[in-house]
Amino acid sequence: MTARVQSVPFDLGAELAGFGAGAGAGAGAVVSFSGLVRDEDGRLVALEIEHYPGMTEKALQAYGEQAAQRFGLTGWRIIHRFGRLEVGEQIMMVATAARHRKAAFEAAEYLMDWLKSRAPFWKREIGPDGPGDWVEAKAEDEDALSRW
Template sequence: MKVLVQDADFDLGRQSDAFAAGAAGAGAVVTFTGVVRDADAGGLVAMEIEHYPAMTQKALEAIAAEAMTRWSLVDALVIHRYGRLVPGERIMMVATAARHRKDAFEAAEYLMDYLKSRAPFWKKEILADGAADWVAAKSEDEDALIRW
């Protein structure tokens, strides 16, 4: 299990390959990548992601450890970026490896749902007209946790 919190970009292919290569005995590897959505009518220029360094690593490790406990996983990987990101940039990725795909898929979804609602990150959207606003919590994100 590995958790990386960083401002630098990551190479999705290399991370995925290295993760899969290290997951001995796995028959399924699932990866998910979160990307800053491109500007729509609102004209998003950038997303600024703030976090609390003293707590982020610990919180993400707790979420990943819970996934390892709940599903029969060989390994799990979480990478989450912070700082100023522009549309199209990768924000984060999760990878799960298991003997069977059901565990890998479900654990990856669990990680995504919990990272979205329980990780100590705050997102600020910077728009083309200069306006900036913090992204509010969405009730559907909270609702997504109920099924787990």
């Protein structure tokens, strides 16, 4: 059970294979989600993602531990990237393992909602004309937390 923050790309297949192999003897389900930089109507070239080293890892580790306790996970992994990420590149990955699929799916959604709304990352859009505005929190992301 680990959280990593890194600038370099990761191999999704290798990460999931390693995670699945170590998911624990009681695991009956593994769920994963991978987030990509998406283009917004042709106006996005890349995202610039910043964070506070140490603080960010600690926050992600706490979210994972909370999910493990709440959903009875046998394993979890969070990987989140920082730096300049081009359109189509992976930003992050969440993987959860539990005895049953419902818990694994719910835990993955729980982690995604917390990461989207509360993880200490700052994102700035980079368009064809260069750096633009910092991305503001969205109301729907905040609303998603209310179900937990």
